[in-house]
Every structure is written in structure tokens, then in C-alpha cells.
Amino acid sequence: MDRRPLGTGGRLIVVGGGASATAVLHQLAQYADVRPDSVTVADPRPVGFGVAFGTADPRLRCNTSVDVTSLRRAGQSDLLHYLAGRGWPVSRSDFVPRALVGQYCRERFAETRRTLAARGCAVRHVTARVDTVRPAAGPGRGYLVTLNDGSTLEATDVVVAVGGDQPRMPEQLRAHADHPDLLPGPYPSGRLRALPEDARPLILGTKLSAIDAALVLCTAQRQVTLCSPSGELPAVREHLCRPARPAGLLAGLRALDPRSPHFDRAFTKLLVRAVRSVSPRPSPALGKQFGTEPEALQRLGTELRQTETGANAWQSVIAELIEAVNDWTEGWPRRDRERLLTRFRPLIARHISAIPVASARTLAQHGVAGRLVVRRGTPASLAPAPGGGWHARWLPEGPAEHYTHVVAASGYRPSAVCTHGPALLAFGAAACSPDCAPPPTDARLRLTPPGGGGPERIWMVGAAGGARTAIVNYLWTAAAQADVVARTLATA
Structure with missing residues (x-):
């Protein structure tokens, strides 16, 4: 099996079929010269669903606005374009039911399948879990992907886009x-x-x-x-959108020294300046934009009123903050990044994960x-x-x-993907201990096995790409990763 770039053939296997996987395939199909021999998606669930968007309950909404809930980063939100084309009266700031995003992903996957089929590429979905990815016999011969039903698939390229789908059990x-x-x-x-x-x-x-x-x-x-x-x-917010006037958070973060004993104070000052710079009108001091009540429902009521009256300008910097933190810490040693995020968490965690x-x-x-x-x-x-x-x-x-x-309901364990043992990658809790780090990748998200010899033609996206990215449970981040992977697959 020759390891040809996908522009001239090749067999692509995508491990996982959720939104991150759909983003890679959707963006890959935008390259007119990409003509793989075959694309196989391996996931027990229907493609486009997954934990995040696999619900049909209309009460469960995205906590990210339409503007940043998209499979593509370029231009106007692709989700907004999709919904407007089907008569949904939504704006870029709206929080829509997650079921709508699941349907959007499924339809984009169906379009991708038709696009690739018109180029002679067979796209299929295998309802099985992947157990291992191993090198095929002989130099430069690609990979063997073993499924939990005992069958194997051959690949020239592999994209790993599995998320954490196992709940944390106290x-x-x-x-x-x-x-x-x-x-x-x-x-x-x-x-x-x-x-x-x-x-x-x-x-x-x-x-x-x-x-x-x-x-x-x-x-x-x-x-x-x-x-x-x-x-x-x-916390409570009424939008999470790309800023019309960026506050310069990335430049501000790069000017800080995280080893300084004054870092926490400097970081807080940076956030205060950012909130002031994006506020469309005079707003309360940052400390007065949050509830202070010790009782959670009382605090919720206060923050609800602040949001309804526009007294929470902090929400306008959150999308930029997520991007800035990801860009600033990209490629940092894992321990350094986690140490920094631990220091951030008490100040910003409630607001990054705020609810509509x-x-x-x-x-x-x-x-x-x-x-x-x-x-x-x-x-x-x-x-x-x-x-x-x-x-x-x-x-x-x-x-x-x-x-x-x-x-x-204490969240989900990280995706169980392990680089230890005889296989290049092994999947599942039995193969991966709780202490395993995310698989290491290079700047183009290609797997670089700990033993050296990489990078492989194996790409890590979404939660599986957490080795280089701080905040991954965010479709806008996965769309950026998908752009890197699709571009590399199409040209390398």
C-alpha cells in the first residue's frame, strides 16, 4: 500500500465521528484536488453526533453563540449560513439548541460524502470502535487499524478525533x-x-x-x-462571539512573565483593561459585574439581572481570551501549561464555561x-x-x-488514547491509565511517538489534540485544528 498524499489517492481513516471529525472532512473536501481512494469513519455512533451534540432535547442549548459554533473558521459562521438557509431566524449571538448543531454536522457530512463520491472516493461509516493503530509491515507501508470486532483496516493516513465520552464516576x-x-x-x-x-x-x-x-x-x-x-x-452570558474590536489580549499575555510572583495581579489588570476597551458604553467596575452571594441560586439571580441589563461587559472578551490563551501556550510543556491553567481557574473558569x-x-x-x-x-x-x-x-x-x-454529572474523563506499548496508538480505558498524557504532536498536529522517528501521518484533533492546546472543548478550537490538518493532508 503506497503512502501517497490524499491529493493523488490514499486511504484515510478517521477515528471518531463527532463534530471535530466532521470539521476535518468538511474542510478537506473544500480542496478540489483532494481525491483519496477511500475515506472510512470508525465510530459506533452516527457521524456528526457525539456527546456534545447528540441530544434531541430542545431545552439543552449550546453555551457558545452561533458565531463560534462552526465547522469552518473562514468568514461568517457556517452554522449561521446553514440555519439562515433553512429559515431559522437566528443571529450570530444566539445560543441554539444543540440538536440543531448535531443536524448541521450530519448534513455537512452528507454533503462531504457526495462531494468526494463525485471525485471517485468511497466514503463509508464503520460502526465499531478502534482498538489500535499499528505500522503496516514493511517500510513506508502505512498503517493497520484494528477494530473491536477483530477486523482490520488499511490506511495511508489516520485522523484521530475521539472525545471523552466516559463520565467521571465519583x-x-x-x-x-x-x-x-x-x-x-x-x-x-x-x-x-x-x-x-x-x-x-x-x-x-x-x-x-x-x-x-x-x-x-x-x-x-x-x-x-x-x-x-x-x-x-x-456565570451567565447572552453572547459568546468574535470581538468586533479585539482587546489585544494575546499581545498582553505575551508581555507577561508567568514565573513572576506578580503574575496573578498583572493578569487581572490585563483583563480589566480588556473589558474596559471593548465595553460599548460605561459599565460597572469589573468587580461589580459578578454576583458575590455565597448561596448559588442567589448569585445566579444577581448575575441573571446583570446580564439582562447589560452590566456584564466581561462576556465580550471571553472568545478572544480563549483564543489568546490557546495561542500563547501552544507548544508549551504540558506541566507548565497545566500549572498556569490551575492558577487561572478560580478567576475565569465560571466565565469561560458560562451558561446562556x-x-x-x-x-x-x-x-x-x-x-x-x-x-x-x-x-x-x-x-x-x-x-x-x-x-x-x-x-x-x-x-x-x-x-x-x-x-x-461531574464531567467526562479525557479521551483514552495511549502511546505506550507495541502499538503506535491504543484506545480505551483498558489501554490508557488515568496518568497518561495526551499523545505528543508537532506544530501541524502530527503524532510524534515518544520513542522518536516521527512525525507520523497520524493527526490528532479536538480533545485528542490536547497536547498542544489548552482549551479544546470548544468547536471553534476544533475548527482551527481541522484547518491545519485538512491543509496538511491536501498538500503534504
């Missing part, structure tokens, strides 16, 4: 993973809707996936409790109606109750409270 629940009243994650949301109307669920987590669970579960009769060590909900104002309004209404409670701290003990449900003790010696169900 340690105190791992021994009860098969309990019928335990939901290991909020998706698919149909499992939540199927709970009894008088259920009293406990949701472990207060971030984005927990918010989704609460939006689905809160009804007239259900009593829902969210909890986490911080007891903090995300419509979702915040619904949560606040559930809180006022008594259907939603947010607690700081997690149960000291959590055990199955006789006869069903769960007993939770919030203090070691305190009384037990009964919950009908527990929902683990």
Missing part, C-alpha cells in the same frame, strides 16, 4: 456502578426524562453537564438537588418554585437504600436523607 459510587437507580451521566437525556414524575434525584456536580441534567429533570413534582465541593454554578441567559432564567425559576436546591459540599457517605434509591449523609454523624436516584 469514587464512592464506583462499587455501585450497576445500581438501577444510578445514572452514570446525564446523556442521553431520555434516561432522565424517563424518571418518575415524583422522583427526588441528587445530581453530583454543578457545572455544565449538571446544569443540563437539572434543566431536564426539574418539573412540577420532582425535587432536584445539585451538589459539588464548590457549590458554584457557572435563557438557561439561567429557567434555573432561577425552578429555584424560586422550590424545585431546585444547590448545596455546597458532597455527601460524606452515599449508599444504596433498602427498597431502592439512595441514602446520603451530609455529615459523618448526621441523619440520612433519601434520594430516589443519583446522577453522576
